[in-house]
Amino acid sequence: MSALFPTTIAGSLPKPSWLAEPDRLWPAWRLSGAELAAAKLDATLLALKIQEDAGIDIVTDGEQSRQHFVHGFLEFVEGIDFDRKVEMGIRNNRYKAMVPTVTGALRLKGRVHAAEAQHARAHTTRKLKITLPGPMTIVDTVADRHYGDRAQMAFAFADLLNAEARALEADGVDVVQFDEPAFNVYMDEVTRWGIEALHRAVAGLRCTTAVHICYGYGIKANIDWKATLGPEWRQYEEIFPALAASRIDQVSVECRNSRVPLELLTLLKGKDVQVGVIDVATDAVESPQDVAETIEAVLRHLPPERLIAGTNCGMAPMRRDLAEAKLMALGKGAALARQRLA
Ligand code: ZN
Numbered sequence: 001m002s003a004l005f006p007t008t009i010a011g012s013l014p015k016p017s018w019l020a021e022p023d024r025l026w027p028a029w030r031l032s033g034a035e036l037a038a039a040k041l042d043a044t045l046l047a048l049k050i051q052e053d054a055g056i057d058i059v060t061d062g063e064q065s066r067q068h069f070v071h072g073f074l075e076f077v078e079g080i081d082f083d084r085k086v087e088m089g090i091r092n093n094r095y096k097a098m099v100p101t102v103t104g105a106l107r108l109k110g111r112v113h114a115a116e117a118q119h120a121r122a123h124t125t126r127k128l129k130i131t132l133p134g135p136m137t138i139v140d141t142v143a144d145r146h147y148g149d150r151a152q153m154a155f156a157f158a159d160l161l162n163a164e165a166r167a168l169e170a171d172g173v174d175v176v177q178f179d180e181p182a183f184n185v186y187m188d189e190v191t192r193w194g195i196e197a198l199h200r201a202v203a204g205l206r207c208t209t210a211v212h213i214c215y216g217y218g219i220k221a222n223i224d225w226k227a228t229l230g231p232e233w234r235q236y237e238e239i240f241p242a243l244a245a246s247r248i249d250q251v252s253v254e255c256r257n258s259r260v261p262l263e264l265l266t267l268l269k270g271k272d273v274q275v276g277v278i279d280v281a282t283d284a285v286e287s288p289q290d291v292a293e294t295i296e297a298v299l300r301h302l303p304p305e306r307l308i309a310g311t312n313c314g315m316a317p318m319r320r321d322l323a324e325a326k327l328m329a330l331g332k333g334a335a336l337a338r339q340r341l342a
Helices: 033-053 114-123 135-139 150-170 187-202 220-226 235-244 262-268 288-299 320-341
Strands: 058-060 077-090 095-108 127-133 175-179 208-212 250-254 272-278 307-311
Touching: 033 058, 033 114, 033 320, 095 150, 114 127, 127 150, 135 150, 135 187, 150 175, 150 187, 175 187, 175 250, 187 235, 235 250, 235 262, 262 272, 262 288, 272 288, 272 320, 288 307, 288 320, 307 320
Parallel strands: 058 127, 127 175, 175 208, 208 250, 250 272, 272 307
Antiparallel strands: 077 095
């Protein structure tokens, strides 16, 4: 692994069009049954290969086996009625989504990501990261007719996430990352119970743990929301001190084309930071120079040994050719930044 500025992606990559509808956040699968199961694993191999060829050090399964980053987990949870979908404003009403209903005590039906994690582990020698949705983000993406309290329901989900995370560690996964875009929306709840829920999710893990917080995929609702946030995005300021004090090893944040003041990164003292140096909300492909410059700007506020270069967010809804070009820029840009520093 690269000694300085190892590279990774937030998690997802676009799916091949023979697996799922392209350019969609909620794509329909093109196959079913055993054919679909085999196709997901084939796509996982491709995702590993393009990451390796791009010089990505900490690779993921590209989230090729899940339709959506939250619902890919919920499918494996008992106590949720998928036939009882209600329209709910999520992320504090930034957009409406049809969400399933929690109708009883939550239990895992079995393993969630065993097939793709074990397949990926068998086919790459690089460090392997698997992502899971964070408890707060899950709670914000379901309707509750059972728990009656967001924190209590989050703790129940956290215990299920913990069971899957421990199993992933046993599969040989090096990094388990929890995706918590909701951390950026409910800042007061992060300190009240969000970190506590994450701690339950990572309890007993010896592998590296990470949390990804972000301003979302490059979809219209997010781009419109970002336009309302003013010239400086200081949401992270409220939650970084709590994350710095937490037991999570790494924090993944967006820095490319972001209005997050980079000096806020000093609030993450002691944490490794996955710095987003690739924007997923534009089709413009970064040059290696762009990537190196973002890394250099961040280095004014973060010790070099704490910096992991990554993408701002998942690439699932992007065009495949663009995502691959951006991966190449990430690998080359991190190499360039290493060279310039040496
Ligand atoms: Zn994200």
